[in-house]
Amino acid sequence: MNRLVSLDVFRGATILGMILVNNPGSWSHVYKQLGHAPWHGATFTDVIFPFFLFIVGVAIVYAFSKKIEVNAPKKDLYMKVIRRTLIIFALGIFLNGFPYFNFAEIRIMGVLQRIALCYFFASVIFLTGGIRWQAAWTVILLFVYWGFMALYPVPGIGAGVLEPGKNFAAWFDRFFLEGHMWAVTKTWDPEGLFSTIPAISTTLFGVLTGHWLRSKREPRDIVLGMLLVGNVALLIGAVWGEYFPINKNIWTSSYVVLMTGYALICLAFCYYLIDIKGYKKFTQPFLVYGMNAITVFVLSGIFARLLNIINVTSAGESVPIKAYIYNSVYIPIFGYMIGSLAFAITFVTVMYLLMLILYSKKIFIKI
Numbered sequence: 001m002n003r004l005v006s007l008d009v010f011r012g013a014t015i016l017g018m019i020l021v022n023n024p025g026s027w028s029h030v031y032k033q034l035g036h037a038p039w040h041g042a043t044f045t046d047v048i049f050p051f052f053l054f055i056v057g058v059a060i061v062y063a064f065s066k067k068i069e070v071n072a073p074k075k076d077l078y079m080k081v082i083r084r085t086l087i088i089f090a091l092g093i094f095l096n097g098f099p100y101f102n103f104a105e106i107r108i109m110g111v112l113q114r115i116a117l118c119y120f121f122a123s124v125i126f127l128t129g130g131i132r133w134q135a136a137w138t139v140i141l142l143f144v145y146w147g148f149m150a151l152y153p154v155p156g157i158g159a160g161v162l163e164p165g166k167n168f169a170a171w172f173d174r175f176f177l178e179g180h181m182w183a184v185t186k187t188w189d190p191e192g193l194f195s196t197i198p199a200i201s202t203t204l205f206g207v208l209t210g211h212w213l214r215s216k217r218e219p220r221d222i223v224l225g226m227l228l229v230g231n232v233a234l235l236i237g238a239v240w241g242e243y244f245p246i247n248k249n250i251w252t253s254s255y256v257v258l259m260t261g262y263a264l265i266c267l268a269f270c271y272y273l274i275d276i277k278g279y280k281k282f283t284q285p286f287l288v289y290g291m292n293a294i295t296v297f298v299l300s301g302i303f304a305r306l307l308n309i310i311n312v313t314s315a316g317e318s319v320p321i322k323a324y325i326y327n328s329v330y331i332p333i334f335g336y337m338i339g340s341l342a343f344a345i346t347f348v349t350v351m352y353l354l355m356l357i358l359y360s361k362k363i364f365i366k367i
Helices: 005-022 046-070 074-097 109-130 131-151 169-179 198-211 219-238 254-278 286-291 293-309 319-332 336-360
Strands: 311-314 317-320
Touching: 005 046, 005 254, 005 286, 005 317, 046 074, 046 198, 046 254, 046 319, 074 109, 074 293, 109 131, 109 198, 109 293, 109 319, 131 169, 131 198, 169 254, 198 219, 198 254, 286 293, 286 336, 293 311, 293 317, 293 319, 293 336, 311 319, 317 319, 319 336
Parallel strands: none
Antiparallel strands: 311 317
8 A cells, every 4th residue: 555644744743743832932831722731631732642642553554564464474573563662762761861861860751651662562462463352452451441540449548539649550650660750740650651551542543543544445434434433432532531530641541532533533634635635735844744753752852951951141140041042032022922832833943944854865764
């Protein structure tokens, strides 16, 4: 089959959004939809990470199905999975430690680490069984997670508590990652170990979607099917959220289903406009991002960290270069809120120009 351009565009739009929301001029001046929901609920920002994991799942089907069809040795496929998992996880550790690498307190988990683990388990499930096997695991993981979060009595707290730092996922992560969790809280991690279980289901929903996209059905029927299932998922996620609240921080099962619904609808529209109708003139910026997604994410993380640790002298004081630029350029022109967003847009533009150099030279860094 030809390359699914819509998937590359969807990936590019997602990673662009991720970099945008991660790099405001000031965290004190962020529009509500460009920040995560404080706890229960969801904003625009909360759809970005599950979208990326969903895309990883779709890509697994396209990458491995072709190799299976030409009878590539399973051993080689598993080795590729292990190699890619270790590289992505190591990049996440690198970003968490950069530039000081204080391994006594370094955060173990993170965005790239969760991507690595979800990719690993979703790939293994894909390679070891058919669609029914994959669908079964998708559902089982969601209900197993819900069961532990709702029923397991956390020592000193009890069962079913979903408050920050007091739920089963936080207790589990403290047991294994004490001293190596998110620096903002230190008692729980939004990309923790236990909440990676339902995140694997997010990736497996992408795997199931990949099967649907590669099926022999008419393109129109593929789109309609994705829209139908997407809307059903939105309904199920919303209803489930009444019993197990929608929450990105602990990646609740209802959140998985709801975000899958949004992902299906968004990918369906991309697929219809780009791969069926052939509207591709607007896609270039997203392809630039999408064809080197992990590369631009890592580079943006390094660049953002440097902006915060390299100081300049301003009015006799040493301040980070990011704060200096935001305060002296963006606030005078745009004000606090719009200036913070304008800084993020500038950051995204700079990353785009750097990736455009690679794209123009057809350099696509594969991990």
